[in-house]
Amino acid sequence: MTAAGKTAAEPIYMDYGATTLVDPRVVECMLPWLAGQFGNPASGGHAFGWRAQEAVERARAQVAGLVGADPAEIVWTSGATESNNLALKGVLQHPQARGRHLVTVATEHKAVLDVAQWLQRQGCALSVLEVGPDGLLDPDRLREALRPETALVSVMLVNNEIGVVQEVEAIGAICRERGVLLHVDAAQASGKLAIDLRRLPVDLMSLTAHKTYGPKGVGALYVRRKLRVPLEAQMHGGGHERGLRSGTLPTHQCVGMGEAFALAAAEMEAECARLRMLQQRLLRGIESIGGVQLNGHRERRVPHNVNVSFEGIGAEPLLESLPGVAASSGSACNSASLEPSHVLRALGRSDELAHASLRLTMGRFTTEHEVDATVKYLQASVARLRAGQSGN
Numbered sequence: 509m510t511a512a513g514k515t516a517a518e519p520i521y522m523d524y525g526a527t528t529l530v531d532p533r534v535v536e537c538m539l540p541w542l543a544g545q546f547g548n549p550a551s552g553g554h555a556f557g558w559r560a561q562e563a564v565e566r567a568r569a570q571v572a573g574l575v576g577a578d579p580a581e582i583v584w585t586s587g588a589t590e591s592n593n594l595a596l597k598g599v600l601q602h603p604q605a606r607g608r609h610l611v612t613v614a615t616e617h618k619a620v621l622d623v624a625q626w627l628q629r630q631g632c633a634l635s636v637l638e639v640g641p642d643g644l645l646d647p648d649r650l651r652e653a654l655r656p657e658t659a660l661v662s663v664m665l666v667n668n669e670i671g672v673v674q675e676v677e678a679i680g681a682i683c684r685e686r687g688v689l690l691h692v693d694a695a696q697a698s699g700k701l702a703i704d705l706r707r708l709p710v711d712l713m714s715l716t717a718h719k720t721y722g723p724k725g726v727g728a729l730y731v732r733r734k735l736r737v738p739l740e741a742q743m744h745g746g747g748h749e750r751g752l753r754s755g756t757l758p759t760h761q762c763v764g765m766g767e768a769f770a771l772a773a774a775e776m777e778a779e780c781a782r783l784r785m786l787q788q789r790l791l792r793g794i795e796s797i798g799g800v801q802l803n804g805h806r807e808r809r810v811p812h813n814v815n816v817s818f819e820g821i822g823a824e825p826l827l828e829s830l831p832g833v834a835a836s837s838g839s840a841c842n843s844a845s846l847e848p849s850h851v852l853r854a855l856g857r858s859d860e861l862a863h864a865s866l867r868l869t870m871g872r873f874t875t876e877h878e879v880d881a882t883v884k885y886l887q888a889s890v891a892r893l894r895a896g897q898s899g900n
């Protein structure tokens with residue numbers, strides 16, 4: 509292993525859903541703010557601070573630009589986990605909350621589900637809605653779950669495991685009609701599909717840099733300016749970010765996220781068209797192996813995600829037999845435990861098929877050649893494992 513983390517025979521990276529590399533153009537923009545520039549963006553009395561503040565505000569506008577928000581509606585955080593915490597706890601814990609009932613979905617990321625369960629232990633009422641076999645939430649199911657004391661609905665835009673895109677427009681319309689706030693975890697959506705908060709009825713949106721070619725450790729929460737209920741801050745200190753999130757801003761990180769989101773805005777259309785082709789190519793290749801099930805809706809999914817189950821094969825043996833491919837069984841956050849994926853179980857998959865799922869996520873630097881090589885590796889491994897099993 510070299511200092512850059514590369515081995516002689518580097519596996520094919522098929523795990524962009526876990527994190528992406530930092531685009532070299534983003535690194536370039538960050539460097540001056542690590543080496544040389546060092547001012548505190550909150551230092552209002554001198555040029556060191558002014559320069560840093562200017563860079564942070566430019567980056568804030570770039571982040572806002574990707575999602576059709578006003579820069580004043582962007583609150584910097586350390587990532588989507590923190591943004592989700594601020595959104596859910598911030599609404600439910602505020603003294604003027606409409607009530608103490610939270611509604612979310614069984615297939616959410618743990619950074620929503622764990623927060624929701626913590627709030628439940630603090631005395632909040634919690635409804636966790638089931639999804640259909642395609643991974644989508646039926647808006648009518650949501651309508652039925654709303655109560656007069658519902659303060660917040662939290663639904664992810666793009667699922668991190670199966671890549672399905674929830675019908676947030678319809679969901680938001682129902683929330684509006686009933687006077688309930690809507691939070692959307694969009695960690696997996698930025699740069700993968702167009703988001704326009706000028707027309708999308710969403711009140712809070714979590715964003716992160718490191719799934720969209722920015723650095724790890726920086727993210728944002730979009731907070732609609734006309735929020736009827738203010739948020740309770742979770743981090744108290746110097747009153748940064750309009751009192752919503754104290755702490756000195758990491759200028760280099762903010763600049764990196766801003767540049768990453770500006771690149772996404774400029775290149776998303778062409779990039780997604782290319783990824784859609786790679787996705788179809790990968791899926792055709794994998795399905796030709798036979799005994800394969802695609803997890804999640806076939807069309808309503810982001811262009812870089814393929815999640816499949818192989819009949820008769822566990823995901824762990826499959827990954828172990830695939831040293832040439834860096835992929836993920838379930839999601840990265842779950843792969844430390846041998847629990848079957850909570851997302852696949854929510855689709856009604858048997859534990860056995862849920863265990864056997866493989867998530868392949870492609871990205872900006874994935875080539876056609878890598879897709880073809882991945883299919884070849886998979887074909888060989890699946891054939892070997894299936895032969896081994898029938899021989900027992």
Ligand SMILES: *Cc1c(COP(=O)(O)O)cnc(C)c1O
Pocket residue numbers: 586587588589590617619664666667668693694695696716717718719725726727
């Ligand atoms: C990655 C991810 C998160 C966590 O984001 P961090 O920035 O790593 O904290 C939250 N939600 C979803 C859907 C994700 O994919």
